[in-house]
Amino acid sequence: MQFPNASNVPVNMMYPTDFSYWEKLKAFVEYEPVEAISPEVRGILASIGIVKGVPFEPDAAAKEALNRAVETAPKMIFASRMEGRADGRDRYYTDRQYLNAWAGADAAWFQPSYLDVHQRATYFQFAYSSAPAMVKDTIKEGSKYPFTPKDKDGDWLEGSNTYKLHLPAHIPAALYWAVTIYNPEDGTMPATEQPFPSRNQYDRVPVNADGSIDLYFAPTKPDGVDEKSWIQTLKGRSFIVALRLYGAETEFYDQTWKPDDMVKLK
Secondary structure, three states, rough: OOOOOOHHHHOOOOOOOOOOOOOOHHHHHOOOOHOOOHHHHHHHHHHOOOOOOOOOOOOHHHHHHHHHHHHHHHHHHHHHHHHHHOOOOOOOOOOOEEEEOOOOOOOEEEEEOOOHHHHHHHHHOOOOOOOHHHHHHOOOOEOOOOOOOOOOOOOOEOOEEEEEEEEEOOEEEEEEEEEEEEEOOOOOOOOOOOOEEEEEEHHHOOOOOOOEEEEEOOEEEEEEEEHHHHEEOOOOOEOOOEEEEEEOOOOHHOOOOOOOOOEEEE
């Protein structure tokens, strides 16, 4: 399967994808106390020559293999995240495209009987940190971030197209809500002409008669659409849409309120 921007993945990853990755990892091992890294992980690092207090000097063959690994692994992680989990555990809804970056794990990425290294890898490829409040299902506290890389038909979101997102009335966010787009490769925000590729309740987005909100995504503002209802995209570039709910309320958890899927307009 061809993923959007796959030929250029990763583009601006938050970690390097050349040999400097291993050099930075070696520096980290040297700087941190031994207890900062589990013995099992230290054993894995030792197998490729990274040991605290010992020079890291891979020969040509080892260096070539390490380069190949750090070039290939991020692409595999990216493909896995974009396609979604085979077990479907990362789906927020059975009838929507939205995914859960945590997929039921706690803030330390533990499932009931194991450490979810798969989910952790996909998360940290486009995020910097996690926190318990982001994972716990607490009413009117913390934050939730349903996100989608696909439209209603299951096609990848592509910045050359025009999309509409309908948010039903009474968005269940006790603090505030926001809709933001991100680059799928690394979680950065697209560099468009708008100050931020995002809209939130403080932007005074126009509200429909029934209290619902419609947002539009396109490289240029669609005719007849209010400026504050439009989020600019980049032509030829895929993107992710995240619904950010701060202080998520009961209606979010019991799913009596759900965001519509992204709809591609003709």
